[in-house]
Amino acid sequence: MKYIQHTTDISGNLLKSPINLNASDTNNISKVTKFMVDLVRQQKRIWRKEINDWQRARLMRQSKEYPQNFLLQEVYDDALMDGQLTGITQNRTFRTTNKEFIFVDKEGKKDDKCTEYIKDKSWFEDFLKYTHESVYFGTEVIWIKNVEKKEIKEVELVERGHVIPELGIIVTDVAMNTGLAYRDFPEQLIEVQMYDKIGLLEKAVPYAILKRHSWGSWDEFEELFGVPIRIAKIASQSEQVKNEVAGWLEDMGSAPYGVFPLGTEIEIKENSKGDAFNVFFQKINAIREELSILILHQTMTTENGSSKAQGTVHENTLKELIFADEKNILAILNDKLVPAMKAIGYAIPDGFKIAVSHTKDPNEQIKIDSEFLRAGYIIPAAYITEIYGTEIESVPRPQTESIDKAPESSKKP
Numbered sequence: 001m002k003y004i005q006h007t008t009d010i011s012g013n014l015l016k017s018p019i020n021l022n023a024s025d026t027n028n029i030s031k032v033t034k035f036m037v038d039l040v041r042q043q044k045r046i047w048r049k050e051i052n053d054w055q056r057a058r059l060m061r062q063s064k065e066y067p068q069n070f071l072l073q074e075v076y077d078d079a080l081m082d083g084q085l086t087g088i089t090q091n092r093t094f095r096t097t098n099k100e101f102i103f104v105d106k107e108g109k110k111d112d113k114c115t116e117y118i119k120d121k122s123w124f125e126d127f128l129k130y131t132h133e134s135v136y137f138g139t140e141v142i143w144i145k146n147v148e149k150k151e152i153k154e155v156e157l158v159e160r161g162h163v164i165p166e167l168g169i170i171v172t173d174v175a176m177n178t179g180l181a182y183r184d185f186p187e188q189l190i191e192v193q194m195y196d197k198i199g200l201l202e203k204a205v206p207y208a209i210l211k212r213h214s215w216g217s218w219d220e221f222e223e224l225f226g227v228p229i230r231i232a233k234i235a236s237q238s239e240q241v242k243n244e245v246a247g248w249l250e251d252m253g254s255a256p257y258g259v260f261p262l263g264t265e266i267e268i269k270e271n272s273k274g275d276a277f278n279v280f281f282q283k284i285n286a287i288r289e290e291l292s293i294l295i296l297h298q299t300m301t302t303e304n305g306s307s308k309a310q311g312t313v314h315e316n317t318l319k320e321l322i323f324a325d326e327k328n329i330l331a332i333l334n335d336k337l338v339p340a341m342k343a344i345g346y347a348i349p350d351g352f353k354i355a356v357s358h359t360k361d362p363n364e365q366i367k368i369d370s371e372f373l374r375a376g377y378i379i380p381a382a383y384i385t386e387i388y389g390t391e392i393e394s395v396p397r398p399q400t401e402s403i404d405k406a407p408e409s410s411k412k413p
Contacts, residue, residue, distance in 0.1 A: 070161035070174035079208040106351040138199035139165035150345030233265040
């Protein structure tokens with residue numbers, strides 16, 4: 001079977017038979033309608049072609065006899081050219097990985113020595129990032145590339161299109177279905193998969209394609225009807241004069257002035273096609289919401305909301321999603337990375353594992369601590385330093401009121 005790399009050019013004017021519109025056509029409903037219908041038809045043809053590419057890539061990946069992954073990963077990379085899709089995927093990744101990962105002993109207490117193995121290490125940050133990106137791209141393989149003196153110095157992501165999880169191999173040629181059985185080397189080639197083998201981008205691709213072409217249609221429409229039209233009315237019937245005035249209008253460009261023959265009347269006509277604007281605007285917004293729901297399970301942490309209460313509900317929904325991601329990434333770290341680290345030579349005792357150090361919210365903690373103080377409990381200075389980051393020498397004693405009594409000698413008889 002021969003591998004064919006397929007690309008689609010969507011640049012330039014998409015109309016096969018462009019319609020020439022001029023100032024007098026702005027209120028010509030039939031002509032404008034024909035233009036919009038032809039534009040939408042052409043955009044649909046391009047859209048269907050890209051959707052067919054996406055479906056073909058999915059079928060190639062899901063083939064039982066000859067699965068291939070390269071084309072699907074190309075489609076994923078193309079979809080991530082969408083700014084919003086890039087933003088929301090990175091938002092979810094940052095919320096999951098921008099935490100303090102530590103080693104804990106069997107009792108769940110932090111072990112400083114083992115934590116130093118991963119603390120502020122660039123290779124570990126890369127490992128976290130690659131692992132979480134499997135949420136979107138599907139199964140990935142991380143290569144422990146460089147080890148010096150029994151310490152990991154560098155990890156690298158194996159090119160996604162060369163990994164075929166269904167066969168458990170890494171291919172050197174994307175047109176082949178034979179290669180290195182990476183599961184035979186779990187200490188050097190670590191397979192990571194947060195959820196499924198395909199990834200969320202499989203569902204995001206058609207929305208990204210549709211939004212891209214909606215932007216293109218909107219841009220075509222804006223070029224024709226988004227700029228106020230300048231109309232020159234002249235008394236002369238001479239074709240030469242008409243052509244000269246038309247040339248002067250064109251030469252004006254964005255200048256706020258122009259020089260015309262005496263008797264020429266210039267009219268600026270604003271476009272009133274607000275309904276078309278709303279069609280494009282609402283369509284793109286609807287797609288944005290669908291993508292946010294797909295990746296973040298809600299919309300209001302990235303879009304404007306209608307109320308604080310709704311925003312709180314959406315934020316809590318995202319917290320639950322991030323908590324699920326956190327559990328999955330910890331499972332991969334402890335089931336696959338920690339054994340690999342031990343094999344390399346890290347002195348990690350049995351029963352030790354990687355965990356997340358959850359920082360307490362100071363505002364919420366103040367409320368809790370205040371209740372303990374009111375109940376009469378004493379809070380140690382070390383606790384205040386640890387939780388609030390403020391070093392204190394001692395806890396002040398409560399002040400007691402005293403009644404000053406005048407000396408006996410000063411009392412009046």
